[in-house]
Amino acid sequence: MIQNQTIEEIKSRMDIYEVVSDFVALKKSGSSYKALSPFTNEKTPSFMVSPSKGIFKCFSTGKGGDAISFLMEVDGLSYIEALKYLAQKYAITIEEDEADPNYLAEQSLRESLFITLNFAKDHFVNNLWQTDEGKSIGLSYFKERGFSEETIKRFDLGYALDQWQGLIDAASAAGHKDEYLEQTGLKVVKDEKAYDRFRGRVIFPIHNITGKVIAFGARTLKSNEKGPKYINSPETDLYTKSKILYGIFQAKNEIRNQENCYLVEGYTDVVSLSQAGITNVVASSGTSLTEDQIKLIQRYTKNVTVLFDGDKAGIKASMRGIDMMLTGGLNVKAVPFPEGEDPDSYSKLLGGAAFKEYLDENAQDFIAFKTGVFLKDGGDDPIKRAESIREIVQSISLIPDPIQRTVYIQECSRLLHVDEGTLISETNKLLLKNSQEKWEAPLPEIPPEVLAQEVVEQTTDPNEIIKVQERESIRMLINYGSEVIEGLDGVEMQLANYFMTESEDISFDTPVYNRILNIFRSNLEQGLVSTIKHFLDHQDHEIKQAAVDLSTERYEISSNWAEKFQIKVAHESDTLKNSTYTNILRLKFRIIQKMIVDNVEKIKSAQEEEQVNKFLSVQGDLKSMEMTIAKILGNVTAK
Numbered sequence: 001m002i003q004n005q006t007i008e009e010i011k012s013r014m015d016i017y018e019v020v021s022d023f024v025a026l027k028k029s030g031s032s033y034k035a036l037s038p039f040t041n042e043k044t045p046s047f048m049v050s051p052s053k054g055i056f057k058c059f060s061t062g063k064g065g066d067a068i069s070f071l072m073e074v075d076g077l078s079y080i081e082a083l084k085y086l087a088q089k090y091a092i093t094i095e096e097d098e099a100d101p102n103y104l105a106e107q108s109l110r111e112s113l114f115i116t117l118n119f120a121k122d123h124f125v126n127n128l129w130q131t132d133e134g135k136s137i138g139l140s141y142f143k144e145r146g147f148s149e150e151t152i153k154r155f156d157l158g159y160a161l162d163q164w165q166g167l168i169d170a171a172s173a174a175g176h177k178d179e180y181l182e183q184t185g186l187k188v189v190k191d192e193k194a195y196d197r198f199r200g201r202v203i204f205p206i207h208n209i210t211g212k213v214i215a216f217g218a219r220t221l222k223s224n225e226k227g228p229k230y231i232n233s234p235e236t237d238l239y240t241k242s243k244i245l246y247g248i249f250q251a252k253n254e255i256r257n258q259e260n261c262y263l264v265e266g267y268t269d270v271v272s273l274s275q276a277g278i279t280n281v282v283a284s285s286g287t288s289l290t291e292d293q294i295k296l297i298q299r300y301t302k303n304v305t306v307l308f309d310g311d312k313a314g315i316k317a318s319m320r321g322i323d324m325m326l327t328g329g330l331n332v333k334a335v336p337f338p339e340g341e342d343p344d345s346y347s348k349l350l351g352g353a354a355f356k357e358y359l360d361e362n363a364q365d366f367i368a369f370k371t372g373v374f375l376k377d378g379g380d381d382p383i384k385r386a387e388s389i390r391e392i393v394q395s396i397s398l399i400p401d402p403i404q405r406t407v408y409i410q411e412c413s414r415l416l417h418v419d420e421g422t423l424i425s426e427t428n429k430l431l432l433k434n435s436q437e438k439w440e441a442p443l444p445e446i447p448p449e450v451l452a453q454e455v456v457e458q459t460t461d462p463n464e465i466i467k468v469q470e471r472e473s474i475r476m477l478i479n480y481g482s483e484v485i486e487g488l489d490g491v492e493m494q495l496a497n498y499f500m501t502e503s504e505d506i507s508f509d510t511p512v513y514n515r516i517l518n519i520f521r522s523n524l525e526q527g528l529v530s531t532i533k534h535f536l537d538h539q540d541h542e543i544k545q546a547a548v549d550l551s552t553e554r555y556e557i558s559s560n561w562a563e564k565f566q567i568k569v570a571h572e573s574d575t576l577k578n579s580t581y582t583n584i585l586r587l588k589f590r591i592i593q594k595m596i597v598d599n600v601e602k603i604k605s606a607q608e609e610e611q612v613n614k615f616l617s618v619q620g621d622l623k624s625m626e627m628t629i630a631k632i633l634g635n636v637t638a639k
Contacts, residue, residue, distance in 0.1 A: 002094060006094060009092055014054075016050070017033065018089075023299055026049055032049060037061065041294070041328055055536065057548055057549070068082045080111075113236070117214065124158025127166075138158070145268065155271055157203065160218060162199055162200030164196060164199065166196055168181060186198070198218040201219055202218065202221065203216055206246055214239040215244075217231075217285065232285070255280045255300040258280045261304050263304055272343065276356070277353075278359070289321035302330055303330070308337065309337065329400050333365055367408050371412070466591060470587065475551075481529050585633050589626065
């Protein structure tokens with residue numbers, strides 16, 4: 001177990017903006033930052049980061065928390081793995097206590113798989129640089145392809161010796177268990193015989209976005225090899241091929257900095273382009289592009305440039321990937337290469353600077369690219385030409401932004417010499433069809449707090465209305481509890497004390513809000529005021545999640561915008577005493593309204609006149625209090 005002192009140091013050093021920025025392209029929005037959610041395929045940013053509070057909130061899924069929670073959600077890390085990642089990021093030495101055996105058992109499998117994969121990576125790297133076979137075959141191959149030693153080391157490239165149990169024997173000697181070798185796909189067991197999956201091949205380690213090795217790709221160098229040229233690790237608990245992009249760990253920062261991602265097909269394309277100075281490049285690893293891979297790109301940029309091989313069949317097969325990216329809201333360009341060339345070969349032919357210039361000069365928007373491909377293939381055949389136009393219009397209909405669709409329709413009309421009105425009509429037909437299919441599909445799950453808010457806005461149920469008002473009161477406490485305001489008799493006091501004085505006769509119906517309220521009361525008795533950090537670190541997950549939800553605003557008016565138009569926008573923080581008092585009054589008002597409803601039911605069910613008179617007297621008192629508070633609320637909110 002990591003010592004509490006170390007955990008506290010990690011928490012004090014971690015910066016939510018720095019951590020999230022490693023995975024998501026954030027843009028300034030008022031005092032916070034926003035981005036497209038890394039958890040959904042959304043078109044409008046609903047993911048917010050608040051550096052001042054040290055939290056993130058995804059309004060499309062309801063997920064939220066601190067930097068540790070983010071790492072656990074975005075990369076599937078355990079709590080301990082997230083702490084270790086942050087410790088490494090901030091150069092903090094991990095101090096560990098002896099762990100509980102049950103806890104160790106729970107954590108050990110996943111950690112052991114990572115350790116085994118890292119050992120294998122080091123083993124393959126060592127083979128490449130330290131063994132005669134590795135140097136004469138593997139290293140020679142990489143250098144013949146023009147890879148420098150720096151590039152080879154940057155991608156952890158290696159070599160698997162041409163032995164049946166080279167890795168198995170080395171792992172056993174180092175104390176690694178056979179079961180972990182098998183679970184990571186490094187060892188194959190067949191007909192009661194065990195052997196290395198990778199033998200006599202150069203190795204391309206596959207990293208996840210945090211830099212851990214999760215799988216391997218391997219290429220044979222034998223011309224007489226009967227099997228496939230490339231083989232990969234099988235899918236495991238750590239590796240799902242459709243969810244990762246080769247090179248994403250090495251490229252993610254440059255993709256964000258250059259606001260563009262080059263997409264290629266294979267491992268060597270990525271390494272070659274990186275060698276040529278183009279470091280914002282990833283590969284789909286020879287598979288058809290998937291929605292998860294598109295989401296991964298979308299974390300860092302909305303701009304993708306696809307680099308196709310010069311082979312016609314390959315280009316047409318990749319068109320589906322372009323359509324998927326358009327559907328995902330990405331801006332897509334493509335670069336064609338001469339027949340028989342691919343990004344790897346052409347970058348070597350031209351050299352780094354000339355190749356970069358070629359990419360800049362030949363990058364085409366997807367309309368121009370598809371038009372060139374389809375019309376060249378169709379020639380003068382009117383039927384093929386019509387089919388090509390339909391293919392292009394189909395792609396345009398997938399673009400979610402109506403303005404972009406209009407621009408592309410105009411471009412398509414110009415390039416294809418087709419009436420713009422006809423193209424608009426065909427696009428609208430496809431949009432209608434897509435819309436109908438969308439409505440027939442299952443609706444996405446709505447986050448509980450969003451659903452609850454929508455229900456409350458449409459209900460007259462007093463219990464739901466009280467729940468909303470309790471939420472507002474706790475929100476004020478969590479966000480402003482330690483702020484100093486003018487209290488009773490003009491004496492300055494902290495807002496939490498003022499709140500408790502004004503609401504001492506109130507208890508909350510919502511369990512989690514009542515627990516938070518009691519924590520405030522308990523701490524105030526000891527002279528302490530609970531802060532947002534106290535609740536974010538709380539062991540009660542429900543309290544922690546409530547604190548995130550209540551301390552995050554989805555929308556915030558930009559201070560630059562307000563200054564530009566010389567608009568003074570009042571905020572509740574400017575009038576804390578008034579805002580707090582109003583919230584408490586509204587809560588009391590709602591509680592009294594519920595008591596009135598309940599009392600009416602008692603009057604209806606009363607059997608004796610004495611009971612009726614008693615409840616009528618209570619009703620009069622309640623209505624009097626309701627009118628008094630309503631009048632005060634009117635005066636307060638009018639100020």
